[in-house]
Amino acid sequence: xxxxxxxxxxxxxxxxxxxxxxxxxxxxxxxxxxxxxxxxxxxxxxxxxxxxxxxxxxxxxxxxxxxxxxxxxxxxxxxxxxxxxxxxxxxxxxxxxxxxxxxxxxxxxxxxxxxxxxxxxxxxxxxxxxxxxxxxxxxxxxxxxxxxxxxxxxxxxxxxxxxxxxxxxxxxxxxxxxxxxxxxxxxxxxxxxxxxxxxxxxxxxxxxxxxxxxxxxxxxxxxxxxxxxxxxxxxxxxxxxxxxxxxxxxxxxxxxxxxxxxxxxxxxxxxxxxxxxxxxxxxxxxxxxxxxxxxxxxxxxxxxxxxxxxxxxxxxxxxxxxxxxxxxxxxxxxxxxxxxxxxxxxxxxxxxxxxxxxxxxxxxxxxxxxxxxxxxxxxxxxxxxxxxxxxxxxxxxxxxxxxxxxxxxxxxx
Numbered sequence: 001x002x003x004x005x006x007x008x009x010x011x012x013x014x015x016x017x018x019x020x021x022x023x024x025x026x027x028x029x030x031x032x033x034x035x036x037x038x039x040x041x042x043x044x045x046x047x048x049x050x051x052x053x054x055x056x057x058x059x060x061x062x063x064x065x066x067x068x069x070x071x072x073x074x075x076x077x078x079x080x081x082x083x084x085x086x087x088x089x090x091x092x093x094x095x096x097x098x099x100x101x102x103x104x105x106x107x108x109x110x111x112x113x114x115x116x117x118x119x120x121x122x123x124x125x126x127x128x129x130x131x132x133x134x135x136x137x138x139x140x141x142x143x144x145x146x147x148x149x150x151x152x153x154x155x156x157x158x159x160x161x162x163x164x165x166x167x168x169x170x171x172x173x174x175x176x177x178x179x180x181x182x183x184x185x186x187x188x189x190x191x192x193x194x195x196x197x198x199x200x201x202x203x204x205x206x207x208x209x210x211x212x213x214x215x216x217x218x219x220x221x222x223x224x225x226x227x228x229x230x231x232x233x234x235x236x237x238x239x240x241x242x243x244x245x246x247x248x249x250x251x252x253x254x255x256x257x258x259x260x261x262x263x264x265x266x267x268x269x270x271x272x273x274x275x276x277x278x279x280x281x282x283x284x285x286x287x288x289x290x291x292x293x294x295x296x297x298x299x300x301x302x303x304x305x306x307x308x309x310x311x312x313x314x315x316x317x318x319x320x321x322x323x324x325x326x327x328x329x330x331x332x333x334x335x336x337x338x339x340x341x342x343x344x345x346x347x348x349x350x351x352x353x354x355x356x357x358x359x360x361x362x363x364x365x366x367x368x369x370x371x372x373x374x375x376x377x378x379x380x381x382x383x384x385x386x387x388x389x390x391x392x393x394x395x396x397x398x399x400x401x402x403x404x405x406x407x408x409x410x411x412x413x
Contacts, residue, residue, distance in 0.1 A: 039067045040386075045074030056096065060086065065108065068386040071115075081110055085129070087386040089413045090114030092135065098122070104129045106148075109339065111388055113314075113411050116140065124150055124176075130339050132388065134314075134411055144213075146174035149342055149353070151181070151409060153311075157207075158186035173211040173249075177342060177351075179406055181218045182310055187225035187242045187266060206242050210279070212249035216350070218406040219257045219310050224266035241266030247277035247299065254350065255283040256306035256406060258325060258371075264290035275299060282306065282349075307332070307393050307405035314410045317380035324374070324393055324405070326367035331396040333364035334374070339390050339409070346402045353407035354392050367395070378412055387412045 043059050044051040053059035056079045059069050063086075071090040078098040085108035092114045099117060101110045102125040109130040115122075116138040124131050127147040136142075136155035144150050157169040169185045172178050185207035207222040208215065224242030244263045245253060253275070255263055263283070265272045274293045275281055280300040283289060295301045305327045313320040326332050340355030363374060378384075389412070393405035 039064060040070065041067060042070050042072070043076075044072040045076060046072070048072065056088070060084070070385075079115075083108070085109050087111040087411075088113065088115065089385065089411075090135075092116070095138070096120070100125065101131050102126055104131070106341065109388075111386070111411050113413055130341075132409060132411060141168065142170040144170075144172045144176045144178050147176045147178075150176065150178040151407065152178065152183055153181045153409070154183070155180075156184045156186075158184065168205045168209040169207050171209045171211075172213040172215055172251075175212055177214045179216040179218065179353075180220050181406065181408055183217075183220045185220065185222045185244075187223065187244075189226040189266070206244060206246045208245045208253075210245065210247050210251040210253065210277075212251060214252045214254075216254045216406045217256070217263070218308055218408070219261055220255070220263075221261060222263045224264070224272075226266040240272040243273050243276045245275040245277075245281075247275065247279035247281075249278065251277070251279040252349075253279070253281045254306065254406070255281065255287050256308040257284060258286045258308070259288060261286075262288045262290065264288070275301075284308070307395050307403065309334070309391060309393050309405040309408045311391060311408040311410050314378070314413055316378055316382065316385060316412065319375040319377050320389075320410045322374040322376070322391055322408070323371050324367075325371040326393065326395055326405070327397060328367055328369050330367050330398075331364070332367050332393055333361050334391060334393045335359050335361045336389055336391050339388055345404055348401060348403055350404045350406075352392065352404060354390055362391070384412055 041052040041059055041063055042050050043053045043056050045054055047054050056071055056076045060079055060081055065084045068087045071088060071094050073091050073093055076096045078096055080100045083103040090113060093116060094114055095116045095118055097117060097120040099115055100123045104110060104127045106128045111132045114135045116136060117140045118138045121141045121143065124144045124147045130149045131147060132151045133155060134153045140157050142157045169187055187205045187207045206224045222244040224244045227241040243265055264274045274289050274291060278298040282302050282304055284306040285303045293301050307326045310323045311320060324334055335354060337354040337359040340353055342351035342353055345352045388409055390407055390409045392407045395403050
């Protein structure tokens with residue numbers, strides 16, 4: 001549980017106790033550090049100095065569960081992480097045709113930074129433990145199924161090519177819980193930009209397809225595939241753009257951010273919907289929704305103010321920057337910890353992703369209209385590479401309750 005210091009009072013500036021700020025976060029959490037990784041190995045396609053493996057797949061099969069792989073630049077074969085805890089830190093660009101994470105236990109965490117698939121896919125299947133994907137880019141699609149805790153950060157999933165097959169950028173199902181932070185999800189285009197050489201498809205697909213799942217979008221851009229016209233100059237058929245999100249099975253989506261973040265139908269000459277299907281959507285009023293969205297017989301839409309947290313950085317010797325945008329005038333606290341398992345939080349719809357046994361309140365104060373910017377240094381110590389830290393904010397609105405922000409994290413590399 002996040003505990004607020006007893007001296008917390010309403011104030012216009014965040015708490016800046018010199019003793020708290022002077023102590024680096026890693027030092028403060030050091031007594032509670034989890035067991036060290038099983039080992040660190042170098043993967044290098046070019047077989048440079050210090051190389052242990054020339055393929056990621058070979059390393060994944062051979063190293064003990066809990067190991068760290070440092071992967072040097074190259075084009076690698078497909079990777080399948082099956083029932084094993086692993087951290088992969090890539091020196092971008094590192095590309096491969098497919099990445100699969102599957103069959104992990106609650107205590108098995110898979111943390112990945114910097115892998116990219118071009119015209120390929122990433123899959124997280126039947127993962128009971130935390131899976132974190134960070135810095136993913138390229139023509140890549142994502143599938144998450146029956147996975148309890150997935151965090152995707154600073155990544156792009158899109159497949160804006162033409163034709164009759166329309167892959168969804170991100171497909172989430174099977175009761176999965178996924179948080180996207182600072183991501184772009186774009187459905188496949190269908191617009192006929194090249195005359196009749198490549199016919200358009202009216203079966204465009206969405207940026208996010210959710211079935212029986214919970215999805216949080218923090219500081220994201222989500223768009224359906226583009227529509228357009230098809231036919232001769234005198235007789236053309238208009239196609240609407242696809243919805244940004246399609247929900248089914250009473251799925252839930254939470255969208256937070258500011259006016260730079262967008263959720264909507266893909267471009268097209270016919271007006272459609274930003275979200276379709278069955279479920280519920282909580283969308284911060286600052287986020288742009290185009291076309292505007294209202295509740296229907298199958299979809300419940302609300303526009304509450306939602307606390308939003310983002311994180312940048314993670315390189316050794318450089319600071320981590322945390323940005324918090326909350327409800328103006330409301331008391332808040334921001335806490336950090338090692339990764340935890342999602343826990344119910346005082347009847348709130350969003351769970352706590354922090355580990356109660358390692359949680360430390362970093363700052364608190366009263367939210368203003370401007371985002372709060374915080375920084376913490378990361379020591380230049382190779383031994384801490386692969387360490388993951390989580391942050392989450394809690395607010396204390398006058399009307400009651402203890403609503404949480406989305407979780408954010410940094411993978412030190």
